[in-house]
Amino acid sequence: MRADSRASDAARLLTxxxxxxxxxxxxxxxxxxxxxxSQVLRFLIPRYVQDDPALARVLDEEFADHxxxxxxxxxxxxxxxxxxxxxxxxxxxxxMLEIAAIMAANRCPLVAVVESxxxxxxxxxxxSVSQLLARLMPxxxxx
Amino acid sequence: MRADSRASDAARLLTxxxxxxxxxxxxxxxxxxxxxxSQVLRFLIPRYVQDDPALARVLDEEFADHxxxxxxxxxxxxxxxxxxxxxxxxxxxxxMLEIAAIMAANRCPLVAVVESxxxxxxxxxxxSVSQLLARLMPxxxxx
Numbered sequence: 001m002r003a004d005s006r007a008s009d010a011a012r013l014l015t016x017x018x019x020x021x022x023x024x025x026x027x028x029x030x031x032x033x034x035x036x037x038s039q040v041l042r043f044l045i046p047r048y049v050q051d052d053p054a055l056a057r058v059l060d061e062e063f064a065d066h067x068x069x070x071x072x073x074x075x076x077x078x079x080x081x082x083x084x085x086x087x088x089x090x091x092x093x094x095x096m097l098e099i100a101a102i103m104a105a106n107r108c109p110l111v112a113v114v115e116s117x118x119x120x121x122x123x124x125x126x127x128s129v130s131q132l133l134a135r136l137m138p139x140x141x142x143x
Numbered sequence: 144m145r146a147d148s149r150a151s152d153a154a155r156l157l158t159x160x161x162x163x164x165x166x167x168x169x170x171x172x173x174x175x176x177x178x179x180x181s182q183v184l185r186f187l188i189p190r191y192v193q194d195d196p197a198l199a200r201v202l203d204e205e206f207a208d209h210x211x212x213x214x215x216x217x218x219x220x221x222x223x224x225x226x227x228x229x230x231x232x233x234x235x236x237x238x239m240l241e242i243a244a245i246m247a248a249n250r251c252p253l254v255a256v257v258e259s260x261x262x263x264x265x266x267x268x269x270x271s272v273s274q275l276l277a278r279l280m281p282x283x284x285x286x
Contacts, residue, residue: 015277020163020252022267041247044279045240053244063242065225066279078183097192097199097207104184105193109163129180134158136187137211 001025004030011040023087023112024076029122031112033077034085044070054062073130083140092124096135103129144168146175151214154183166230167219169247170263174255177228178219186222187213195247232257235267243251243262 001009001022012021014037021036042050044067048056088102088111099111113125144153144165153165157180164179185193187210192198231245231254242254256268 011276012282014273015280017273022259023163036250037252037276038246039249041243041272042250045244045247051246053160053241055156056238056240056244059240064279065281067240068196095199097188097202097210098196100184101188101192101196101199103181104188105196106183107179107181111180111245129163129184130157130160131181133154133180136207137154137158138208 001035001076002027003075003077003080005076006075007040007043007079008068008071010035010076010079011068011071014040020104021085021110022076023110023123023126024080025123028120030120031087031089031114031123034087034110036081039079039081040071042081043074043086044068087112088129089117090127091117096132099127100132102134103132104110144178145170146218146223148219149215150186150217150219151211153178153219153222154211154214156222157183164218164228166252166253166266166269167223168266172261173263174230174232174257174266175201176223177230177253178222179224179228182222182224182228183214185224186212186217187195194231217266230255232260233270242270243275243279246275 001024003024003026021034023031024033024035026032086106088106088108090099090113091113109129111127112123114121115124144167146167164177166174167176167178169175229249230249231249232256233242233256252272254270255266258264258267
């Protein structure tokens with residue numbers, strides 16, 4: 001998902017693939033951030049309701065129906081948290097153990113794979129902690 | 144996944160369902176914590192390698208092959224981080240907006256649904272941020 005894509009398209013993608021977050025890339029397809037699904041909710045739900053979720057009961061149905069309208073005029077960049085969620089980057093020749101160490105150190109469920117370690121290199125894939133664990137677990141045990 | 148379940152079973156479940164984390168319940172099935180997949184890696188990968196992932200290159204293949212052996216004698220409880228990842232709890236009659244507000248406030252991709260707000264009430268389900276966004280987004284737009 002590009003940083004200048006429509007925010008509503010990002011929200012829709014989050015619902016379609018059932019993922020907890022999206023990787024955001026710049027105009028060169030270089031990964032720059034993670035957009036967690038919860039961040040979309042932080043943008044949509046008024047701050048005073050986040051501070052006291054019981055207040056959500058006083059909002060009427062019409063409010064809920066038009067909650068997502070705000071996404072139509074925004075870009076993904078507008079949604080990104082000020083404190084960015086770290087997005088570790090790995091190279092195609094990094095070993096599984098290196099990737100595992102990077103995920104562990106960053107407490108991150110996802111790393112982006114880039115063509116090279118240049119700051120403009122495009123993303124060529126992503127590896128989730130689930131995929132990595134599947135490769136690390138003994139094969140006999142996964143059958 | 145119970146807190147006293149085998150750690151290796153939890154790691155296997157993380158690989159099978161492709162999820163970034165598991166909800167851990169106590170003996171009453173009351174949800175008590177989230178076990179992020181990255182936390183399993185933090186347990187498996189030696190600290191000095193997490194501090195400097197390039198050191199992973201000096202570990203040999205045999206090390207990688209036996210990395211997961213450590214999970215066999217541990218329980219899920221042994222893996223849980225000392226600083227617990229917050230696991231918000233919601234009741235069956237909470238509204239979508241309340242749940243959205245709770246996820247947003249906790250920056251959490253997942254909430255556990257419990258039978259009642261009693262401290263021993265069993266978990267009856269879970270809601271992901273993806274499922275919630277799918278319900279909040281206008282229906283016309285998701286077709």
